[in-house]
Amino acid sequence: MSDPVDTRPKLLLVDDEPTNLQVLRQILQDDYRLFFAKDGDKALELAARERPDLILLDVMMPGMTGYEVCTRLKQAAETLAIPVIFVTALADVDDEARGFEVGAVDYITKPVSPPIVRARVRTHLSLVRVDELKQTRLQIVQRLGLAAEYKDNETGLHVIRMSHYSRVLALAAGFSELAADDLLNAAPMHDVGKIGIPDAILQKNGKLDETEWRVMRSHAQIGAEIIGEHESGLLRMARSIALTHHEKWDGSGYPNGLKGEEIPLEGRIVAIADVFDALTSVRPYKAAWSVEDTLDLLRRESGKHFDPQLVELFLTQMPEILQIKQRWAEHE
Ligand code: C2E
Ligand code: SIN
Ligand code: SIN
Ligand code: SIN
Ligand code: FE
Ligand code: FE
Numbered sequence: 001m002s003d004p005v006d007t008r009p010k011l012l013l014v015d016d017e018p019t020n021l022q023v024l025r026q027i028l029q030d031d032y033r034l035f036f037a038k039d040g041d042k043a044l045e046l047a048a049r050e051r052p053d054l055i056l057l058d059v060m061m062p063g064m065t066g067y068e069v070c071t072r073l074k075q076a077a078e079t080l081a082i083p084v085i086f087v088t089a090l091a092d093v094d095d096e097a098r099g100f101e102v103g104a105v106d107y108i109t110k111p112v113s114p115p116i117v118r119a120r121v122r123t124h125l126s127l128v129r130v131d132e133l134k135q136t137r138l139q140i141v142q143r144l145g146l147a148a149e150y151k152d153n154e155t156g157l158h159v160i161r162m163s164h165y166s167r168v169l170a171l172a173a174g175f176s177e178l179a180a181d182d183l184l185n186a187a188p189m190h191d192v193g194k195i196g197i198p199d200a201i202l203q204k205n206g207k208l209d210e211t212e213w214r215v216m217r218s219h220a221q222i223g224a225e226i227i228g229e230h231e232s233g234l235l236r237m238a239r240s241i242a243l244t245h246h247e248k249w250d251g252s253g254y255p256n257g258l259k260g261e262e263i264p265l266e267g268r269i270v271a272i273a274d275v276f277d278a279l280t281s282v283r284p285y286k287a288a289w290s291v292e293d294t295l296d297l298l299r300r301e302s303g304k305h306f307d308p309q310l311v312e313l314f315l316t317q318m319p320e321i322l323q324i325k326q327r328w329a330e331h332e
Contacts, residue, residue: 008033009125012052014043014069015087016061020110024056024087027114028121040064044072047079054124056108056117059088059095067102074103083124087112138185141238144226145188148195152202157328158277163187164324165273166266172313173269183266186238190245190270193223205284217254220246237266245270248305260307268307272298272314275305280325291322 011032013024021036028034035050037043040063047055055073059066066086073079083105088095096107105127106120149156167184175183194202197219201212208216223242230236244258244267251259279294289297295315302311314321 006033009053010035010050011121012037012043012046012050012055014038014040014055014061014066015058017058020058020087023112024117027112027117031118032121040066040069040072043069044079047073047082048076051078052082053128054121055082055084056087056121057084057104059086059099067098070099070102070104083128085120085124137232137234141185141189141234144192145190148192149188151199152191152194157330158281159188159191161324161328162190162270162273162277164328165276165321166270168317168320168324169269169273169310169314170266172317173265173310182234182237183241183269186234186241186266187270187273189223189227189238190241190274191219191223192226192242193219193221195226196222203284207285217246220244220255240264241266241270243267245274247271249307250304253305263307268310272306272310276314276321281330291325 009032011028012035013021013028014037015021015024016038018038021038025034025036035046035052037046039061043055043057046052057066057069066088070084070086073082073084084103085106085108086099086104087108087110088099089110099107105124108117108120145159146156149159152158163184166187167180170180170183171177197216201208201215204212220243224239227235227239227242229239243255244263247253247256247258247263247267248271249260249263249268251257253263276294276298279289279297280291282288295318298306298311298314302308
């Protein structure tokens with residue numbers, strides 16, 4: 001049997017003095033995969049090739065100084081996100097300031113203390129992991145949304161358009177940029193529950209009968225169950241949208257018949273964005289409507305299907321909405 005894959009984090013240790021590298025090796029070799037460089041050129045080469053998770057960087061080196069190395073790491077796309085901790089004998093305040101200016105995350109002074117080295121390395125690696133976790137979560141959310149869309153149609157453009165419409169409407173309704181971006185990222189999941197709907201119903205050419213329609217409506221509840229309950233703001237937003245995007249302002253929607261402001265604001269926003277896009281697009285069961293006819297329906301359904309204040313706001317955003325529609329138009 002072969003050895004398991006070595007998943008220990010990679011550290012790049014840079015110092016012109018071999019004994020210093022030996023000391024760091026002793027401290028870190030059990031927990032990390034180590035790479036060594038004795039000068040700036042070698043450090044830059046190894047950083048680009050090995051993509052270490054963290055770099056411990058000496059400041060005073062012949063040739064390129066640690067500051068120059070760090071500056072160059074931060075200029076290159078493939079290395080700019082790698083945290084750099086300076087390890088140096090110079091302990092005065094000016095040097096520390098210079099280190100942070102060029103993008104270091106921390107400072108360790110020589111002679112190094114083993115517990116301090118281990119603790120600092122561990123802390124900065126766990127901060128990186130929080131970032132990666134956020135990125136991973138976002139990717140999973142986007143891919144699940146795509147999975148539903150692939151089952152429903154071929155292009156995936158519907159979720160892109162409706163999530164951008166949702167963001168524009170959210171900003172107009174007073175969401176912060178950050179909250180609007182969460183909505184943008186969560187909205188593609190609104191129909192993830194369609195994964196649980198048989199193709200014979202989902203892709204039927206024509207009207208659904210009463211039984212089929214009951215099955216179809218369960219996509220809201222199924223979507224909420226697929227996403228599940230989480231602490232993460234993004235995932236809570238996604239669940240709320242999946243569950244409430246077919247509720248109606250007058251209480252006649254599904255699955256829970258919520259009314260008015262009982263419907264979470266994100267659900268009311270996505271309802272408008274989703275229907276605007278569904279109507280202006282071709283579906284297996286319907287032709288595309290003109291923008292004019294679609295806006296007439298939004299006005300007619302204001303206060304019935306839709307939050308009247310949000311319909312007003314949506315109408316004020318038409319230039320931007322039409323740009324998005326144009327930008328992500330279907331091409332045969
Ligand atoms: P969808 O195609 O993404 O449509 C989303 C929403 O846009 C619909 O939610 C509805 O509010 C609005 N909408 C879409 N087409 C029309 C239309 O021709 N007229 C009007 N007035 N509104 C329209 P709804 O009704 O809850 O439907 C949810 C999903 O159920 C739809 O998502 C679609 O996947 C499916 N569906 C609805 N009706 C039919 C149908 O007659 N045949 C088939 N095969 N699927 C249907
Ligand atoms: C070491 O191998 O422990 C240090 C690397 C070096 O001195 O080049
Ligand atoms: C589509 O036909 O564009 C897919 C419908 C949807 O995902 O809501
Ligand atoms: C809005 O006023 O547009 C959003 C808040 C609400 O409709 O209750
Ligand atoms: Fe839906
Ligand atoms: Fe939809």
